[in-house]
Amino acid sequence: QQQVKQSPQSLIVQKGGISIINCAYENTAFDYFPWYQQFPGKGPALLIAIRPDVSEKKEGRFTISFNKSAKQFSLHIMDSQPGDSATYFCAAPRRLTQGGSEKLVFGKGTKLTVNP
Amino acid sequence: NAGVMQNPRHLVRRRGQEARLRCSPMKGHSHVYWYRQLPEEGLKFMVYLQKENIIDESGMPKERFSAEFPKEGPSILRIQQVVRGDSAAYFCASSPWLGYTEAFFGQGTRLTVV
Numbered sequence: 001q002q003q004v005k006q007s008p009q010s011l012i013v014q015k016g017g018i019s020i021i022n023c024a025y026e027n028t029a030f031d032y033f034p035w036y037q038q039f040p041g042k043g044p045a046l047l048i049a050i051r052p053d054v055s056e057k058k059e060g061r062f063t064i065s066f067n068k069s070a071k072q073f074s075l076h077i078m079d080s081q082p083g084d085s086a087t088y089f090c091a092a093p094r095r096l097t098q099g100g101s102e103k104l105v106f107g108k109g110t111k112l113t114v115n116p
Numbered sequence: 117n118a119g120v121m122q123n124p125r126h127l128v129r130r131r132g133q134e135a136r137l138r139c140s141p142m143k144g145h146s147h148v149y150w151y152r153q154l155p156e157e158g159l160k161f162m163v164y165l166q167k168e169n170i171i172d173e174s175g176m177p178k179e180r181f182s183a184e185f186p187k188e189g190p191s192i193l194r195i196q197q198v199v200r201g202d203s204a205a206y207f208c209a210s211s212p213w214l215g216y217t218e219a220f221f222g223q224g225t226r227l228t229v230v
Contacts, residue, residue: 007117102216104159104216
């Protein structure tokens with residue numbers, strides 16, 4: 001079973017601080033690495049994603065850093081705000097069949113709390 | 117353009133009853149994926165469908181679970197003879213093509229089996 005291992009399980013930061021969440025994957029066939037943000041009672045929403053041909057992608061306060069040789073990618077949230085408090089999931093798609101079916105393999109999630 | 121619509125949002129069933137979960141994809145989306153989320157867990161793939169076709173159901177339990185995506189109407193995830201272990205949040209995602217780069221998730225259906 002291909003896995004995506006995410007850490008830490010929970011994270012508490014102060015407003016204005018940097019939140020860092022890490023993921024490690026096993027399958028080198030993964031070619032797209034999204035991060036999802038999920039608020040309680042809501043569905044996961046795509047936050048930011050990266051392809052392995054680049055080492056970093058930044059969108060506003062959110063940055064993905066990708067280390068292909070280490071098979072790791074991380075999410076950095078700069079200037080963390082209380083509104084960022086949510087559960088964050090890393091994921092990677094895995095092609096299932098020769099016909100091209102895919103599934104997303106999710107990490108177990110990191111519950112981020114940003115204190116005011 | 118409305119997002120992915122799932123209903124009901126909350127569903128309570130007694131053990132042994134049937135649960136029917138509906139997913140209306142975004143307009144123009146013909147690919148639907150169903151995922152299950154247990155408490156404190158990430159989402160687990162269940163099934164991938166296109167209109168009138170089940171493409172991949174490798175994540176579906178062998179018994180009691182079925183899914184369809186008819187030519188007209190929403191995709192349906194059906195769970196027969198529910199058990200307590202089926203209690204979870206069920207999410208669907210839709211996409212205009214294979215893959216997740218343009219996929220959006222619905223708000224989910226929270227199934228509670230009592």
